[in-house]
Amino acid sequence: TSLGGDASLGGDASISWLDKASRTRLGERFPQSQSSPRLSERSLPFFEGRRTVPQDRRTVPHVPLLQVAVIGHPYTIYDEYISMDLLGKLKKYDIGVKTIEMVSNDAINKSVAELAKPMFWYYGRTAYGAVMHLARAGKVDGIICLTSFGCGVDSFINDLIERKIKKESDIPFITMTIDEHSGEAGFNTRLEAFTDMLHWRRCNEDNLPTPGEHIYRCQINT
Structure with missing residues (x-):
């Protein structure tokens, strides 16, 4: 009143x-x-x-400079031990995360409808539909596929998504397999290299004026 x-x-x-x-x-x-x-x-x-x-x-919410789509089973992605705290590390690198669960069913159904044959696996259906929606909408700067199986549904779906992404766009794609032989040091090295490349692309690669000299849009703290 x-x-x-x-x-x-x-x-x-x-x-x-x-x-x-x-x-x-x-x-x-x-x-x-x-x-x-x-x-x-x-x-x-x-x-x-x-x-x-x-x-x-009192403060303006911080918006990460980059957004990355993380593909994987929920029990793999959201478990800090199994995923080697992938989401936490991306947050430290100032990178936002988009997962399958953040995409609506309508958007997933629209992307899956383009397939020549029906997708029988629920995970494969949601993973493909969600990633293709995010990529086509321009909402992600990179895609990380986290898998703990070298065979089965994961191997088929991951390969299908990677081929489709490379055919339609230039969005960087990386598959990271975690199993009993995986070491966190090697995992961190690959993740850091991938995120550094994303930052470099965002800041330098797509800002070339006519003379060919770089125009730096942002500054990465080192």
Whole structure:
């Protein structure tokens, strides 16, 4: 409910308005004659509190410079131990993440409908539809395929997606296999090389003016 009035008035006029607003807030019927400064003073903390900006709204939300699509089974991607904390590392590199679960069923169905044959596997269907939607919408700068199986559905779907992406776009694609023989040092090295390449592409490669000299759009802290 709007309290009306002008709180910018000074002196007694300001106290009178605050008293009127206080009584309205408290559901009381205020008289037309004299005001009650004491009631206004008691209500000051309430109105001052309403003017305070919450802590989480005092800063502009940070938007990562890059966005990466991460393909994989949920039990692989969201498990910090199995995935070697892939999502956490991407966050440290200031890279946003898009997963299959973030894409609507309508968008997935639209992308899958283009296939010559029906996709029998649920994971394959959602993975293909989600990635193709994100790539065509220009919402990702790179694609990371995280898999723990070298055979089966994963191998077929990953190869299908990679071939389709390379045919339609120049979005970088990398497959990272994790199993009992995988070491975190090698995993980190490949991930860092891939993300460094994404940053370089974003900052330099696509900004070439006519003379051929680079125009740096951003600066990477080293």
